[in-house]
Amino acid sequence: MSRDQRSRGFVTRTYEVASPKVGRDLTLAFLADQHNVSYGTRNEPVLEELGRVAPDAVMVGGDLVVAARADNRSDAWKRPMVELMRDVAARWPVYYVNGNHEELLRALPAFARSRRFDGTYDGLMRDLEACGVRHLSNRGELLGEGSGVRVWGLELPVCYYGRHRVREVPEGLLREMLGPADPGAFNLLLTHNPLWFASYAAWGADLTLAGHVHGGVVRLGSRGLINPEHQILPPYTGGRYELAGSGGTSVMVVTCGMGTHSVAVRVNNPAELSVVRLRPVAGADAGGRAGGGVDVGGGAIGEGAGGRAQAPQHGDDANPRAQAFWGDER
Numbered sequence: 001m002s003r004d005q006r007s008r009g010f011v012t013r014t015y016e017v018a019s020p021k022v023g024r025d026l027t028l029a030f031l032a033d034q035h036n037v038s039y040g041t042r043n044e045p046v047l048e049e050l051g052r053v054a055p056d057a058v059m060v061g062g063d064l065v066v067a068a069r070a071d072n073r074s075d076a077w078k079r080p081m082v083e084l085m086r087d088v089a090a091r092w093p094v095y096y097v098n099g100n101h102e103e104l105l106r107a108l109p110a111f112a113r114s115r116r117f118d119g120t121y122d123g124l125m126r127d128l129e130a131c132g133v134r135h136l137s138n139r140g141e142l143l144g145e146g147s148g149v150r151v152w153g154l155e156l157p158v159c160y161y162g163r164h165r166v167r168e169v170p171e172g173l174l175r176e177m178l179g180p181a182d183p184g185a186f187n188l189l190l191t192h193n194p195l196w197f198a199s200y201a202a203w204g205a206d207l208t209l210a211g212h213v214h215g216g217v218v219r220l221g222s223r224g225l226i227n228p229e230h231q232i233l234p235p236y237t238g239g240r241y242e243l244a245g246s247g248g249t250s251v252m253v254v255t256c257g258m259g260t261h262s263v264a265v266r267v268n269n270p271a272e273l274s275v276v277r278l279r280p281v282a283g284a285d286a287g288g289r290a291g292g293g294v295d296v297g298g299g300a301i302g303e304g305a306g307g308r309a310q311a312p313q314h315g316d317d318a319n320p321r322a323q324a325f326w327g328d329e330r
């Protein structure tokens, strides 16, 4: 089940996931795809909403910035995001992974003609570190005492983000990059691109948090029209999905994201702050699945790709404030 709540130009969607592997109730806020877009003067509405949600931790799924706008002669291209991360990390633990824009920024100096990209990636990472953000660059760590949750950050290099021709990410690549999933924990995989959910599930992710797709730009019912790989009606664009995984049922929450950049259009697709509530449950209550699976509850609807999609109950038609906001971005 998911719940929506409007809030000042974006909606808050709440997803509930129960598992016997989870040690205690945990609330996670999940932000992705800001692309240097601010709400208010200094993201006050985002901070207010986070305060209302009162998360145990904040997950940041990448694409804080727009790589093409990076410029080592000024901080303007990243300043709002560094300020946001500083303000959020001052109040909550923040876990972060790169998106394709940060990965592109890392790679750009090697082939860009302009020297203005030189040092911009390292500078951004230093800024995030100084904010107290925990950068999970292909590693995992326990979320907190008694949580039972190990959070992993998977950062795929920019070569795995293509248009039209998608490079496969097999499960073996995750094992190479991360090592094995923790058999004694609820494995939460924070990554940017939802496209390889089957590999994440096969690796052992109990829950994957991803973004990247911006809801598919145009929402057609529970589906999004297009993804950055230029697939039409791609499999994972926004909402909750489940697949059978090596650790039981594997759930993925895909946020529609907080910002946008070059295609500054959202139709029936407001920006989203996601909240995931994890709760412990006895094994028998988790649907009796072998391997201590995840109780995903709620009614399911089909969304292709072999996955079972549970559409958020949006009920959030065009939000005038959001429309004004996207108009400004254009």
Ligand SMILES: [Fe+2]
Binding pocket: 063, 099, 100, 101, 192, 211, 212, 213, 228
């Ligand atoms: Fe992205």
